[in-house]
Amino acid sequence: MKKVLATVGIGNATVDTVLASETVRPGETVDAEVRVEGGNAEQEVRHIDLEFETYYHTEDGRREGTVDTARLTDGFTVEPDGSRTIDTAVEIPWGTPLTMGGVDVWLETELDVTGVDPEDKDYLDVQPTDRMQAVFDAAESLGCSLHTAKNEEVPGWGSNRFVQEFEFRPSGGPFRGDLDELELIFDPGPDRLTVRVEVDRRGGLLSEMADTDERKASFTVTTADAGGIERDLRELIERHT
Template sequence: MRDVLSRIGIGSARVDTVLPSSTVRAGESVDAEVHVEGGSTDQDVDAIYFALETEYRTEEGYQEAVVDKWRLTEPFTIEEGEERRFETTIEVPRRTPVTVGSVSVEVETGLDISLAVDPEDEDRIEVRPTERLQAVFDALESLGFSLHSSECSARPGGVFSTSASFVQEFEYRPRGGEFSGDVDEVEVVPVYGDDALTVHLEVDRRGGLLSEAMDVDERHTSFTVTDADPDAIEGPLADAIRDLS
């Protein structure tokens, strides 16, 4: 009877991931320790698995997305009441969304147990921008813009050169400086490559009701970032915004 109950999650093994730090920069890694505690009966565990998860907006609502997934350990048996610990390193890809605005990212840890409900654990982590993206943000701040909102949304087909099902949008608004009064907002969409960061930029100009109704107040461009120097980015970024405003 205990074996039957454990298969539906009652008295089953438990898993818990302990993170020494819940903050990590995209493209880097964080160490973790996985604690597995046996339940009321011996259970065969095929693997410990991880999934890095977020969610994005679609026309139908919000949908879960797996940024990355991987497995830890060979099959093993966790005996009744036994406690085991496993050390691992969680790699956070560059494309992982930055956790600002409404965006959240979680590490899900699970035990793969055949013919049974998989015990799971979820840990929310704080993801900071890559150094190149942070340099873009710093350059925007120097130009008088501040972050207003951010969210992940479904990738429009063929618009961005990425295989991901979603992109993250950052909306900046002028708080002062050269573009105050001329620009409503600047939207930034990063697309990550191995050697560079491609930044897609949309500038929403201040215009009359007619121009806004016709969507002619929005203009687009993109540029490539190869280093993490805000001073080097600020000039080309300002030129791009001027050209579109």
């Protein structure tokens, strides 16, 4: 009877992941302990998945999306009232959104067992990498202030189907009066950061309706030199305004 109850979540095993730090950056590795506590009956754990989750916006509303999944271990048996602790190193995916502008990101730990899968949810504080921060600093130096940061559905972008868009608006500086918005999308990696840029020029009603006031380009960042990035970003904006 106890095994039957466990299959519907009553007296089930539980899981709890404890991270060395919940403040992380894309590309980092964080030490963690995954603690499994047995329930009222012996249970076979087929595997443990660590899923990086977030929400993204679509035309139909908000959806939950998986950034990446890592399989932690193969199967094992957890005895009634027994316990097992697995020490691991969690790699923060490069494509993990930053927790800015109300964006939530969490690590979901899931046991694959018969019946109801026990899970644990740990919210993360995802901060910019040094290169990302240098891009933000460069935009601010040009008089552009961050207005929104949100995850948007982009069909065909990749397996995730969404990207994080950072929208800046000029509050001063050389492009005030010429620029409506500056939109940045990061494509990070271990050796470089590709920045996709949409320059929304200030135009009349007809140009806005026809989207002729928008220009798209990209540039690559290999250092965290905000001064050099500011020059590159300035030149790119000037070419498209």
